[in-house]
Amino acid sequence: MELDNLYQEVILDHYKRPQNKKLATTFDAQVHHVNPSCGDEIDLNLVIKNEIVTSITWDGVGCSISQASVSILTDLLVGKSITEAYAIYDNFVALMQSKGAIKGDESVLEDAIALAGVSKYPARIKCALLGWMAFKDASVQAQAKSELG
């Protein structure tokens, strides 16, 4: 079924058993992002220590794509340096905007490769990117704060 390309098993697993879905009480940056076209919302807390992403926690409401995507993101980016995290971020955004033209690099994206099918559904790309945009925003804020500090 064509739909199975969109709803990969990995996505449904993360949707049903989301990772790191409990906001940590301490954080360097906290952001709230919404998808105004559908009402999906996410809160995301981020900790960066010595240029390493040490914690990403979140809470939110939304469809399986948006919820699974942020869950996958937390698994993927915690423990990475900020430089590595940004490289993965760029890779993922390029994949989402590819309209199905590129397959994505599984060695970089790991579980996030399961979201490749989303790129063929223009209405859902924002769902998949919601958590990633929140992460980028939070990381910029966290780094600005550490430079000020």
Add this chain to the structure above:
Amino acid sequence: MTLDPSVIRKDFPIFDRTIRDGKKLVYLDSGATSQKPNSVIDAESDFYRNHNAAAHRGAHQLAEEATGAIESAREVVANFLGGETDEIVFTKSSTEALNLLAYSIGNAPMGNLFHLKPGDEIVVSEMEHHANLIPWQQLAKRTGTVMKWFEVNETGRLDLSNIEGVITERTKIVALTHQSNVLGTIIPLSEIAKRTHAVGAIFILDACQSVPHMPVNVKALDVDFLVFSGHKTVGPTGIGVLWGRANLLNHLPPFLFGGSMIETVTMTDATWAPAPRKFEAGVPNMAQIVGLEAALNYLSDIGMENIHQHEIALTKYTLDKLQEIDQLRIVGPTDTNSRGSAISFTLGQIHPHDLGQFLDSAGIAVRTGHHCAWPLTRKMGVPATTRASLYLYNDESDIDALVAATLGAQKYFA
């Protein structure tokens, strides 16, 4: 006369195509926009092919024909609503029509009957589409007036228990939707209009979800202004209608300035043409106006009462069938009393976007999300809903397909 959707569908060429690899199109999103019959598509095309020129300008035959075409359309719209020809203003959308009212009222100087002063009140409801909420909240901010609203109760009806506290002697404007685009609720209009006029306020009706679906007569409704949208009424996009009582349109200042809305112009001043021209600056959307005329003629030939009765019967069928589904909750009235054919629901923990995607894979088009009525979905305690909205070309087979696919989605996402 009863209405046969299988015959009607033959008038709509879009039903000749298939969806997602050969599936029959089940179109349940007419609340967002309706499909178009051949007569509308042909009328628009014929205007461009044979009569195109700038209406109300030019001394040549084509200009005469273009002018004649849009003025004849104005008469058809007036007859359709039971108003006078000069009471029909063409806009690009109903959203623009509501903004026109908000800005025109905001422009009214002291002494004008529309003038707003700090402390005056504007009344809406929690079930407004953003297009009938934001123009008023922003007008309130600009003028120092106070926003008040009717609340929606858990069954999806307006709470009128405190009508005299909501509409008061300070109320200047009451702007309400006739039928909720999310819940399907039809409001108890006469009671509210009566109270509105008792305090000397004006009543503005957002009829986007009612004019396409039932007979609407502005005189019988006792409203002062009404807006509806062409594209939800089997007509083209890019055309909306504002109807207003002639004496009120005469006092209302214009909103958009420019060509053809003037009487005289000097370098430092201008005076206005009489309504409706005063509100129609610029060359109008002529082909769309002509298309709207064809759309209203199409609906009138079938009969608005026939369409209304068809939708009531199909809405009842839909409500009954959907409620047999485990964990499905209708968001809005569950009976057809004062209710239109927009039917919102939630399905257990399955997010509407996921359900909508699954339905799409079966060829079924529905709307998902907050439906441009975010305060309402928040009030109803849901982040989003799935909405099936019906029209004259839908029948029970469409609903059976919706039910079967919804059950399929429950298995898929279980």
